[in-house]
Amino acid sequence: MSENEVVTRLRAAGCVFAEDEAALLVESATSTAELASLLDRRVAGEPLEHVLGWVELGGERYVVGSGVFVPRQRSRVLVEAARAELDGKRAPVVAELCCGAAAIAAAIHRARPDTEVWASDVDPAAVVVARRNLPADRVVQGDLFDGLPLELRGHIDVVVANAPYVPTDEIVMMPVEAREHEPRIALDGGADGVALHRRIAAESVTWVASGGAVIIETSRRQADLTVAALAAHGFTTTILRDDEIDGTAVVGHR
Secondary structure, three states: OOHHHHHHHHHHOOOOOHHHHHHHHHHHOOOHHHHHHHHHHHHOOOOHHHHHOEEEEOOEEEEOOOOOOOOOHHHHHHHHHHHHHHOOOOOOEEEEEOOOOOHHHHHHHHHOOOOEEEEEEOOHHHHHHHOOOOOHHHEEEOOOOOOOOHHHOOOEEEEEEOOOOEOHHHHHHOOHHHHHHOOHHHOEOOOOOOHHHHHHHHHHOOOEEEEEEEEEEEOOOOHHHHHHHHHOOOOEEEEEEEOOOOEEEEEEEO
């Protein structure tokens, strides 16, 4: 099967970036049979990242797996914000909540190898994948801070979270590949999309060190709600926006 044939099938399936995807599929396949299998999965609607087994974030590749949330490029806003917060800190501690594949935590650790990085997710499938991107003993299964070592309480310099922020009623409007192949728990943010943001803000008070920060990905439309969630618990907030990657985050300082 030639790359042109792969492009043709991808175009017929409605893939917008058919040429780019074809090149990645051809690169990943070790045989014609494997290429045909990968192509069939993609044409059937499986996310490209699940088919390839990895996602690119900030120029590096991180493992993802079927049934696990796929990090988007806009989440780079969390990585850059965390790096800015860690500047000048020695041996800082970072915790990624709702980590999914933990690509964000892994990217932070790659940028700052001296960082003690932890990651947590309630989904056992996500934990399995995250342990391939971070040291296994630094990834815990738990609801938000549950499962993290108690000695971290009050000593975390930066909490980062791409918690689900799609309003429940709007999930039906998401692309089919997200609705059918990513876990609902990683998408559903409650009635207004920021239910988890409120919980993170409330629980972070006892976990974040004095002078530390909570960084939560959100949308341009919901940024004010995320600000309110953090402000209600005494955090001083700043909205960050990166139009190039369509990334929005709110930083709350203690």
